[in-house]
Amino acid sequence: MKRIFLFVLTNIAVVAVLGIVASLLGVNRYLTANGLNLGALLGYALVMGFGGAIISLLISKPMAKWTSGVRVIDQPQNADEAWIVDTVRKLADKAGIGMPEVGIFEGDPNAFATGAFRDSALVAVSTGLLQNMTHEEIEAVIAHEVAHVANGDMVTMTLIQGVMNTFVVFLSRVIGYAVDSFLRKGDDERSGPGIGYMVTTIVLDIVLGFAAAIVVAWFSRQREFRADAGAAQLMGRKQPMINALARLGGVHTAELPKSVAAMGIAGGIGQLFSTHPPIEERIAALQSSQH
Numbered sequence: 001m002k003r004i005f006l007f008v009l010t011n012i013a014v015v016a017v018l019g020i021v022a023s024l025l026g027v028n029r030y031l032t033a034n035g036l037n038l039g040a041l042l043g044y045a046l047v048m049g050f051g052g053a054i055i056s057l058l059i060s061k062p063m064a065k066w067t068s069g070v071r072v073i074d075q076p077q078n079a080d081e082a083w084i085v086d087t088v089r090k091l092a093d094k095a096g097i098g099m100p101e102v103g104i105f106e107g108d109p110n111a112f113a114t115g116a117f118r119d120s121a122l123v124a125v126s127t128g129l130l131q132n133m134t135h136e137e138i139e140a141v142i143a144h145e146v147a148h149v150a151n152g153d154m155v156t157m158t159l160i161q162g163v164m165n166t167f168v169v170f171l172s173r174v175i176g177y178a179v180d181s182f183l184r185k186g187d188d189e190r191s192g193p194g195i196g197y198m199v200t201t202i203v204l205d206i207v208l209g210f211a212a213a214i215v216v217a218w219f220s221r222q223r224e225f226r227a228d229a230g231a232a233q234l235m236g237r238k239q240p241m242i243n244a245l246a247r248l249g250g251v252h253t254a255e256l257p258k259s260v261a262a263m264g265i266a267g268g269i270g271q272l273f274s275t276h277p278p279i280e281e282r283i284a285a286l287q288s289s290q291h
Helices: 002-024 027-032 038-058 060-068 079-095 127-132 135-150 153-183 195-235 239-249 279-287
Strands: 101-105 111-114 122-126
Touching: 038 060, 038 153, 060 101, 060 111, 060 122, 079 101, 079 135, 079 195, 101 127, 111 135, 122 127, 122 135, 127 135, 135 153, 135 195, 135 239, 153 195, 195 239, 195 279, 239 279
Parallel strands: 101 122
Antiparallel strands: 111 122
16 A cells, blocks of 8 residues: 555656746736636646656656665675676667666665666666576566567656656646636636635646556556566576566565656556556566567
8 A cells, every 4th residue: 555655656746846936926817817728838838748757757767766775896705796697788789778776675675767867777686586487587677678678668657757747737727717716706806816726726736647647557558568578588488587577476575766657567456556467467468479
């Protein structure tokens, strides 16, 4: 439940913070002073919706390092670290992307990839993953994360989140204006948005934010199937990825911070808000594939 709450709250919080700033600058008052200008509102919604999503993307790497406690491997300190770096380099070359930064974080089995650009991403694996899997299974997990980077999934998810945020901002303010106009019908002294507008937009930002999160999570689940297939292609066969998923299905997987949860190898709980499909569905999809 905590994972679901953080997933939704973060998306809403970005828009809410930008909304507060816009209110302080008088943008809402400008939009509603003499009737709602839909063209201006759409421009405002686009800036609000994509602004937060793009900012989140650009700071995704440093945020991931900070929230997960990632230690970047600049110089391998042992044979295991040297093997991880070599494995990432081999798979990145095969996928046609630049060499990502490679890191390790403490925790139960999991891994993630993040970053705004294909040629300067971050791939990190947990200590639990290294301790509980064979080298072949770990390589499959790394291949899954490299496939995320090669597929441009970080940018894709940002664009989807931006579109959904835009709809949330636009619809909540159109409906808020309509409610406010109804409540203040006959009031000739209107000089800006009233309490009806304020309350309605706040409530709808939250409600529609939840609905948007469901849509974003659905796209994230589809992207996971594609990354699994990409891992099988990079490995040259699907069995290592199947084995890795089966292993993950039998152990406790780490909860990742929201900033990197959608790029992790193992998902959270909940059907509608889960960023990852059930392990069983992912294994079945791989088994039925042609790789």
